[in-house]
Amino acid sequence: MAVGEFELIARYFQQQNLQRDDVLVGIGDDGAVLTVAPGKQLVVAMDTLVAGVHFPEQASPFDIGYKALAVNLSDLAAMGAEPAWFTLALTLPEADEAWLQEFSRGLFTLARRHMVQLVGGDTTRGPLTITVQAHGFVSDKVAMRRSTARAGDRIYVTGPLGDAALALQSVLGKVALPEEHSESLLQRLHRPTPRVTAGLALRGLTSSCIDISDGLLADLGHICSASKVGAVIRLADIPLSEGMRAAGIDPYPLALSGGDDYELLCTIPPGLIKTLERALYDMNVQLHCIGEIEAGSGVRCLDQSGAPYQSAASGYQHFQPE
Numbered sequence: 001m002a003v004g005e006f007e008l009i010a011r012y013f014q015q016q017n018l019q020r021d022d023v024l025v026g027i028g029d030d031g032a033v034l035t036v037a038p039g040k041q042l043v044v045a046m047d048t049l050v051a052g053v054h055f056p057e058q059a060s061p062f063d064i065g066y067k068a069l070a071v072n073l074s075d076l077a078a079m080g081a082e083p084a085w086f087t088l089a090l091t092l093p094e095a096d097e098a099w100l101q102e103f104s105r106g107l108f109t110l111a112r113r114h115m116v117q118l119v120g121g122d123t124t125r126g127p128l129t130i131t132v133q134a135h136g137f138v139s140d141k142v143a144m145r146r147s148t149a150r151a152g153d154r155i156y157v158t159g160p161l162g163d164a165a166l167a168l169q170s171v172l173g174k175v176a177l178p179e180e181h182s183e184s185l186l187q188r189l190h191r192p193t194p195r196v197t198a199g200l201a202l203r204g205l206t207s208s209c210i211d212i213s214d215g216l217l218a219d220l221g222h223i224c225s226a227s228k229v230g231a232v233i234r235l236a237d238i239p240l241s242e243g244m245r246a247a248g249i250d251p252y253p254l255a256l257s258g259g260d261d262y263e264l265l266c267t268i269p270p271g272l273i274k275t276l277e278r279a280l281y282d283m284n285v286q287l288h289c290i291g292e293i294e295a296g297s298g299v300r301c302l303d304q305s306g307a308p309y310q311s312a313a314s315g316y317q318h319f320q321p322e
Protein backbone atom coordinates (compact mmCIF):
# COMPACT_ATOMS: atom_id res chain seq x y z
CA MET A 1 0.00 0.00 0.00
CA ALA A 2 1.23 3.47 -0.80
CA VAL A 3 1.09 6.47 1.55
CA GLY A 4 1.41 10.23 0.99
CA GLU A 5 4.56 12.19 1.83
CA PHE A 6 3.37 13.69 5.13
CA GLU A 7 1.74 10.49 6.32
CA LEU A 8 4.98 8.68 5.48
CA ILE A 9 7.12 11.10 7.50
CA ALA A 10 4.72 10.98 10.45
CA ARG A 11 4.44 7.20 10.41
CA TYR A 12 8.03 6.12 9.82
CA PHE A 13 10.31 8.96 10.89
CA GLN A 14 8.56 11.13 13.46
CA GLN A 15 7.94 8.24 15.87
CA GLN A 16 11.18 7.58 17.70
CA ASN A 17 11.85 6.15 21.13
CA LEU A 18 14.40 8.84 21.68
CA GLN A 19 13.97 12.44 22.75
CA ARG A 20 17.17 14.30 23.57
CA ASP A 21 17.07 17.32 25.88
CA ASP A 22 19.14 19.38 23.44
CA VAL A 23 16.48 19.12 20.68
CA LEU A 24 14.16 22.10 21.15
CA VAL A 25 12.34 21.61 17.82
CA GLY A 26 12.70 18.33 15.90
CA ILE A 27 10.81 16.93 12.91
CA GLY A 28 7.67 18.83 11.91
CA ASP A 29 8.65 22.48 11.51
CA ASP A 30 10.60 24.25 8.74
CA GLY A 31 13.85 23.61 10.55
CA ALA A 32 15.22 21.93 13.66
CA VAL A 33 16.32 24.01 16.67
CA LEU A 34 19.23 22.48 18.56
CA THR A 35 21.34 23.45 21.53
CA VAL A 36 25.15 23.26 21.47
CA ALA A 37 26.62 23.43 24.98
CA PRO A 38 29.18 26.21 25.67
CA GLY A 39 32.78 25.13 24.99
CA LYS A 40 31.69 22.49 22.46
CA GLN A 41 32.16 22.56 18.71
CA LEU A 42 29.80 20.97 16.23
CA VAL A 43 31.26 18.32 13.88
CA VAL A 44 29.17 17.69 10.75
CA ALA A 45 29.54 14.76 8.33
CA MET A 46 27.45 13.66 5.33
CA ASP A 47 27.41 10.50 3.25
CA THR A 48 25.11 9.35 0.46
CA LEU A 49 24.19 5.78 -0.46
CA VAL A 50 22.97 5.26 -4.03
CA ALA A 51 21.18 2.02 -5.01
CA GLY A 52 23.27 0.05 -7.49
CA VAL A 53 26.48 1.88 -6.43
CA HIS A 54 26.72 1.49 -2.64
CA PHE A 55 24.32 -1.43 -2.25
CA PRO A 56 22.48 -3.76 -4.65
CA GLU A 57 18.89 -2.72 -5.56
CA GLN A 58 17.52 -5.78 -3.75
CA ALA A 59 19.50 -5.25 -0.51
CA SER A 60 17.57 -5.64 2.73
CA PRO A 61 15.89 -2.31 3.67
CA PHE A 62 16.84 -2.90 7.33
CA ASP A 63 20.51 -3.08 6.34
CA ILE A 64 20.26 -0.03 4.07
CA GLY A 65 18.82 2.05 6.93
CA TYR A 66 21.40 0.72 9.37
CA LYS A 67 24.36 1.31 7.06
CA ALA A 68 23.26 4.80 5.98
CA LEU A 69 23.61 5.93 9.59
CA ALA A 70 26.61 3.70 10.42
CA VAL A 71 28.88 5.23 7.77
CA ASN A 72 28.10 8.71 9.07
CA LEU A 73 28.67 7.76 12.72
CA SER A 74 31.98 6.31 11.56
CA ASP A 75 32.99 9.72 10.18
CA LEU A 76 32.09 11.34 13.50
CA ALA A 77 34.09 8.64 15.32
CA ALA A 78 37.14 9.41 13.18
CA MET A 79 36.91 13.04 14.30
CA GLY A 80 36.55 11.99 17.95
CA ALA A 81 33.04 13.45 18.08
CA GLU A 82 30.21 12.37 20.35
CA PRO A 83 27.16 11.77 18.11
CA ALA A 84 24.02 13.79 18.84
CA TRP A 85 21.68 14.32 15.88
CA PHE A 86 21.15 13.41 12.26
CA THR A 87 19.06 14.44 9.28
CA LEU A 88 17.85 12.22 6.44
CA ALA A 89 17.28 13.04 2.77
CA LEU A 90 15.38 10.14 1.28
CA THR A 91 14.64 9.71 -2.43
CA LEU A 92 12.31 6.79 -3.13
CA PRO A 93 10.93 5.38 -6.38
CA GLU A 94 7.65 4.63 -4.53
CA ALA A 95 6.25 4.82 -1.00
CA ASP A 96 6.40 1.10 -0.23
CA GLU A 97 5.24 0.68 3.38
CA ALA A 98 6.87 -2.69 4.00
CA TRP A 99 10.19 -1.25 2.74
CA LEU A 100 9.83 1.92 4.86
CA GLN A 101 8.97 -0.09 7.97
CA GLU A 102 12.15 -2.15 7.70
CA PHE A 103 14.31 0.78 6.60
CA SER A 104 13.28 2.89 9.60
CA ARG A 105 13.70 -0.09 11.94
CA GLY A 106 17.31 -0.55 10.77
CA LEU A 107 17.98 3.17 11.03
CA PHE A 108 16.55 3.56 14.53
CA THR A 109 18.12 0.34 15.86
CA LEU A 110 21.54 1.94 15.42
CA ALA A 111 20.31 5.44 16.36
CA ARG A 112 19.09 4.29 19.78
CA ARG A 113 22.33 2.44 20.44
CA HIS A 114 24.22 5.74 20.16
CA MET A 115 21.51 8.08 21.50
CA VAL A 116 21.49 10.01 18.25
CA GLN A 117 18.17 11.61 17.29
CA LEU A 118 16.67 12.17 13.82
CA VAL A 119 15.78 15.88 13.77
CA GLY A 120 14.67 16.51 10.19
CA GLY A 121 15.08 15.68 6.55
CA ASP A 122 13.55 15.77 3.14
CA THR A 123 11.52 13.22 1.19
CA THR A 124 11.37 13.14 -2.59
CA ARG A 125 10.48 10.78 -5.43
CA GLY A 126 13.17 9.36 -7.72
CA PRO A 127 15.82 6.61 -7.93
CA LEU A 128 16.54 5.15 -4.46
CA THR A 129 19.12 7.39 -2.76
CA ILE A 130 19.74 7.96 0.93
CA THR A 131 21.72 10.87 2.33
CA VAL A 132 22.37 11.16 6.04
CA GLN A 133 24.02 14.10 7.70
CA ALA A 134 25.26 13.43 11.23
CA HIS A 135 26.14 16.01 13.88
CA GLY A 136 28.29 15.49 16.95
CA PHE A 137 30.28 17.40 19.55
CA VAL A 138 33.92 17.78 20.41
CA SER A 139 35.41 19.94 23.15
CA ASP A 140 37.74 22.82 22.34
CA LYS A 141 40.54 21.73 19.98
CA VAL A 142 40.39 17.94 20.39
CA ALA A 143 38.86 17.04 17.01
CA MET A 144 41.17 14.48 15.33
CA ARG A 145 42.40 15.53 11.89
CA ARG A 146 44.08 13.88 8.91
CA SER A 147 46.74 16.52 8.45
CA THR A 148 48.72 16.25 11.68
CA ALA A 149 50.65 12.92 11.56
CA ARG A 150 54.44 13.16 12.14
CA ALA A 151 57.38 10.95 11.16
CA GLY A 152 58.04 8.46 13.98
CA ASP A 153 54.37 8.11 14.99
CA ARG A 154 53.02 4.57 15.20
CA ILE A 155 50.06 3.52 13.05
CA TYR A 156 47.17 1.67 14.70
CA VAL A 157 43.85 0.15 13.53
CA THR A 158 40.86 -0.76 15.70
CA GLY A 159 40.05 -4.16 14.21
CA PRO A 160 40.40 -6.73 11.42
CA LEU A 161 40.57 -5.50 7.82
CA GLY A 162 39.22 -6.94 4.56
CA ASP A 163 36.10 -8.66 5.93
CA ALA A 164 33.60 -6.39 4.19
CA ALA A 165 35.44 -6.80 0.88
CA LEU A 166 35.50 -10.57 1.33
CA ALA A 167 31.75 -10.57 2.03
CA LEU A 168 31.18 -8.42 -1.07
CA GLN A 169 33.12 -10.94 -3.18
CA SER A 170 30.73 -13.62 -1.97
CA VAL A 171 27.63 -11.47 -2.66
CA LEU A 172 28.99 -11.05 -6.22
CA GLY A 173 29.36 -14.83 -6.49
CA LYS A 174 33.15 -14.73 -6.79
CA VAL A 175 34.12 -16.62 -3.61
CA ALA A 176 32.34 -18.94 -1.17
CA LEU A 177 32.48 -17.91 2.51
CA PRO A 178 33.50 -20.51 5.09
CA GLU A 179 30.19 -21.81 6.44
CA GLU A 180 30.65 -21.14 10.15
CA HIS A 181 31.86 -17.56 9.55
CA SER A 182 29.51 -16.58 6.75
CA GLU A 183 26.99 -14.80 8.99
CA SER A 184 29.58 -12.69 10.81
CA LEU A 185 31.39 -11.78 7.57
CA LEU A 186 28.15 -10.66 5.89
CA GLN A 187 27.34 -8.56 8.96
CA ARG A 188 30.66 -6.77 8.54
CA LEU A 189 29.49 -5.68 5.08
CA HIS A 190 25.82 -4.97 5.72
CA ARG A 191 25.85 -3.73 9.33
CA PRO A 192 29.27 -2.24 10.02
CA THR A 193 29.95 -1.18 13.61
CA PRO A 194 30.96 2.47 13.77
CA ARG A 195 33.88 2.73 16.24
CA VAL A 196 32.32 5.54 18.25
CA THR A 197 33.68 4.43 21.65
CA ALA A 198 37.17 4.04 20.24
CA GLY A 199 36.98 7.49 18.63
CA LEU A 200 36.03 9.07 21.96
CA ALA A 201 38.75 7.15 23.83
CA LEU A 202 41.40 8.23 21.30
CA ARG A 203 40.73 11.97 21.60
CA GLY A 204 43.78 13.84 22.80
CA LEU A 205 46.07 10.82 22.28
CA THR A 206 46.38 10.68 18.50
CA SER A 207 48.33 12.83 16.09
CA SER A 208 45.81 11.99 13.33
CA CYS A 209 42.82 9.75 12.62
CA ILE A 210 40.64 8.60 9.69
CA ASP A 211 38.02 5.89 9.22
CA ILE A 212 38.78 3.13 6.71
CA SER A 213 35.98 3.41 4.17
CA ASP A 214 37.94 3.14 0.91
CA GLY A 215 40.63 0.64 2.01
CA LEU A 216 43.72 0.81 4.22
CA LEU A 217 46.15 1.96 1.51
CA ALA A 218 43.80 4.62 0.18
CA ASP A 219 42.83 6.02 3.58
CA LEU A 220 46.35 5.90 5.03
CA GLY A 221 47.36 7.59 1.77
CA HIS A 222 44.95 10.42 2.63
CA ILE A 223 46.66 10.90 6.01
CA CYS A 224 50.09 10.83 4.33
CA SER A 225 49.25 13.40 1.69
CA ALA A 226 47.39 15.69 4.12
CA SER A 227 50.27 15.43 6.64
CA LYS A 228 53.08 15.51 4.00
CA VAL A 229 54.64 12.26 5.31
CA GLY A 230 55.09 8.64 4.19
CA ALA A 231 54.19 5.37 5.93
CA VAL A 232 55.39 1.79 6.21
CA ILE A 233 52.97 -1.08 6.89
CA ARG A 234 53.93 -4.62 8.00
CA LEU A 235 51.52 -7.17 6.51
CA ALA A 236 52.28 -9.61 9.32
CA ASP A 237 50.81 -7.14 11.85
CA ILE A 238 47.54 -6.42 10.03
CA PRO A 239 44.73 -7.99 12.09
CA LEU A 240 42.66 -10.58 10.18
CA SER A 241 39.40 -12.14 11.36
CA GLU A 242 38.99 -15.87 11.86
CA GLY A 243 36.56 -15.86 8.94
CA MET A 244 39.16 -14.27 6.68
CA ARG A 245 41.80 -16.79 7.77
CA ALA A 246 39.39 -19.65 7.09
CA ALA A 247 38.45 -18.37 3.60
CA GLY A 248 41.43 -20.03 1.94
CA ILE A 249 42.36 -17.03 -0.21
CA ASP A 250 45.20 -14.48 -0.10
CA PRO A 251 43.83 -12.00 2.45
CA TYR A 252 46.18 -9.09 1.68
CA PRO A 253 44.66 -7.61 -1.48
CA LEU A 254 41.34 -7.39 0.44
CA ALA A 255 42.87 -6.19 3.72
CA LEU A 256 44.94 -3.50 1.95
CA SER A 257 42.54 -2.30 -0.72
CA GLY A 258 39.04 -3.50 0.18
CA GLY A 259 36.62 -0.77 1.31
CA ASP A 260 33.73 -0.64 3.75
CA ASP A 261 35.49 -1.91 6.90
CA TYR A 262 34.85 1.28 8.95
CA GLU A 263 37.63 0.53 11.41
CA LEU A 264 39.53 3.59 12.62
CA LEU A 265 43.12 4.18 11.59
CA CYS A 266 45.10 6.52 13.80
CA THR A 267 48.66 7.63 14.43
CA ILE A 268 50.09 7.91 17.94
CA PRO A 269 53.25 9.81 18.93
CA PRO A 270 55.70 7.42 20.67
CA GLY A 271 55.55 9.50 23.87
CA LEU A 272 51.80 8.87 24.26
CA ILE A 273 51.76 5.08 23.80
CA LYS A 274 51.93 4.22 27.51
CA THR A 275 49.11 6.68 28.31
CA LEU A 276 47.09 5.25 25.45
CA GLU A 277 47.49 1.66 26.61
CA ARG A 278 46.36 2.60 30.12
CA ALA A 279 43.35 4.55 28.76
CA LEU A 280 42.21 1.67 26.54
CA TYR A 281 42.70 -1.05 29.11
CA ASP A 282 39.29 -0.63 30.76
CA MET A 283 37.35 0.42 27.68
CA ASN A 284 37.28 -2.77 25.69
CA VAL A 285 38.78 -0.96 22.70
CA GLN A 286 41.15 -3.00 20.53
CA LEU A 287 44.16 -1.40 18.88
CA HIS A 288 46.73 -3.12 16.66
CA CYS A 289 50.01 -1.48 15.70
CA ILE A 290 50.57 -2.14 11.97
CA GLY A 291 53.41 0.22 11.07
CA GLU A 292 54.98 3.65 11.37
CA ILE A 293 54.83 7.09 9.83
CA GLU A 294 58.12 8.07 8.17
CA ALA A 295 59.58 11.04 6.34
CA GLY A 296 58.86 11.14 2.60
CA SER A 297 55.62 10.36 0.81
CA GLY A 298 53.39 7.42 -0.09
CA VAL A 299 52.64 4.13 1.65
CA ARG A 300 54.99 1.13 1.35
CA CYS A 301 54.32 -2.39 2.59
CA LEU A 302 56.64 -5.08 3.92
CA ASP A 303 55.74 -8.76 3.57
CA GLN A 304 56.18 -11.43 6.27
CA SER A 305 59.91 -11.70 5.58
CA GLY A 306 60.39 -7.92 5.69
CA ALA A 307 60.81 -7.61 1.92
CA PRO A 308 58.96 -4.92 -0.07
CA TYR A 309 55.43 -6.05 -1.05
CA GLN A 310 53.89 -4.70 -4.23
CA SER A 311 50.16 -4.17 -4.00
CA ALA A 312 48.17 -4.34 -7.25
CA ALA A 313 44.95 -2.48 -6.45
CA SER A 314 44.25 0.91 -4.91
CA GLY A 315 41.08 2.07 -3.16
CA TYR A 316 37.69 2.81 -4.66
CA GLN A 317 37.11 6.18 -6.32
CA HIS A 318 33.85 7.32 -7.92
CA PHE A 319 35.60 9.44 -10.55
CA GLN A 320 38.64 7.31 -11.33
CA PRO A 321 41.37 9.54 -12.83
CA GLU A 322 42.58 8.51 -16.32
Ligand code: ADP
Pocket residue numbers: 009013026027028029030031088089090118119120121122123
Ligand atom coordinates in the same frame (compact mmCIF):
# COMPACT_ATOMS: atom_id res chain seq x y z
P1 ADP B 1 9.39 21.98 3.96
O1 ADP B 1 8.41 21.95 2.83
O2 ADP B 1 9.22 23.10 4.92
O3 ADP B 1 10.81 21.76 3.51
P2 ADP B 1 8.93 19.23 4.37
O4 ADP B 1 7.55 18.97 3.94
O5 ADP B 1 10.04 18.90 3.44
O6 ADP B 1 9.01 20.72 4.86
O7 ADP B 1 9.20 18.48 5.74
C1 ADP B 1 8.31 18.61 6.83
C2 ADP B 1 9.04 18.21 8.09
O8 ADP B 1 9.37 16.82 8.02
C3 ADP B 1 10.34 18.95 8.31
O9 ADP B 1 10.50 19.14 9.71
C4 ADP B 1 11.37 18.00 7.79
O10 ADP B 1 12.61 18.19 8.45
C5 ADP B 1 10.76 16.65 8.12
N1 ADP B 1 11.16 15.58 7.20
C6 ADP B 1 10.89 15.47 5.87
N2 ADP B 1 11.38 14.32 5.37
C7 ADP B 1 11.96 13.68 6.40
C8 ADP B 1 12.67 12.46 6.52
N3 ADP B 1 12.88 11.63 5.49
N4 ADP B 1 13.14 12.14 7.75
C9 ADP B 1 12.97 12.96 8.79
N5 ADP B 1 12.33 14.11 8.74
C10 ADP B 1 11.82 14.48 7.55
Ligand code: MG
Pocket residue numbers: 121122123
Ligand atom coordinates in the same frame (compact mmCIF):
# COMPACT_ATOMS: atom_id res chain seq x y z
MG1 MG C 1 11.57 20.03 2.52
